[in-house]
Amino acid sequence: MANDNVNVPPPNHVMVLDGQGWIGLVDQMGTETSIVNAARVSFGKIRQEMDQRDAVLVKYLIANHHSSPLEHVVFTFLVHCPLFVRSQWHRHRTWSYNEISRRYTEEDISFFLPAELREQAESDRQASRKAEHVDQNRCRGLIQKHHESSLALYEELLAAGVCREQARGVLPQNMMTTFWATVDLNNLLKFLELRDSAHAQQEIREYAIAIKTLLAPSFPHIAEVMHW
Known part of the structure; x- marks a missing residue:
């Protein structure tokens, strides 16, 4: 990495969420050749x-769910996202995570402000749709005001002597966080299937698409098979 600030993206990264979030590839073990070598090791x-x-072998392995050769390729990403995206991401327990802690630092606190607010879908409790009846300027202004007041309260609590680990409780779900995330290729493909889906929340879907953008140049056969 080119700097020592975790909230600055590494050189190989993709911006998401209208430039408010990003994901960077910081380390990698293995290549497409590693997959076929693992599959043919018995010879x-x-x-x-x-x-x-x-290339045909890679396609065969994926189509027939022979997944163990894929596990010899491993990626480490640095992810900058809102807390609610982090919470969805961490449901994927096959990844390894380490995250910035607001118990230890109050520096570089920022908040995600959606460029466009969506409405709740009528027929799907977990889904949203393009807003037709939302006053965008007013509602985005309310969110911005809440961010500012929450941060002011947090800073007031710190100034009054309250510890960081309790004061952080007043900060909203839109607060940005940064975490280190490591996963093998097999489990990454499962993640991408779920998170680059019409059923996934739009914000985390942007990160899944960004991962494909980061990896496609180095994994062209995987990209072709998976229709990236």
Whole structure:
């Protein structure tokens, strides 16, 4: 990484949420060749480059759910997102996570302000739709006001001697957080299937699409098979 501030994106990153969030690839173990070498290890052969037979093998492995060769490729991402996106992401327990802690720092606190607010879908309790009856300027202004008052209260509590670990309780779900996330390719594909879906919340879906953008150049055969 080019800097020592966790809230600054690494060089290889994609911006999301109208530039308010981002995800960066900070480390990687393995390549597409690692997948075919793991799959063919019983033959005692090692390939240095992919050919057409290898591309067919990758497609076969994924189509037939032979997933263990995929687990030899591992990625580490740095994710900057709102708390509510973090909460959805952390439901994927096959990932390993470490997150910035507001018990230890009150620096660089910021909040996500949606560029456009959505309405609740009528037929789906967990879904939303494009707003037709929301006063965007007024409601976004209310959210901004709440962010500012919450931060002011937090700072007032700190000034009064309240510890960070309790004062942070007044900060809203729109607060941005940053976390380190590591996953193998097999479980990453499962994550992307669920989170780049019409059923996923729009905000986390932007991160799933960004992951595909980050990985497609280095994993062209995976991208082709998975229709990235």
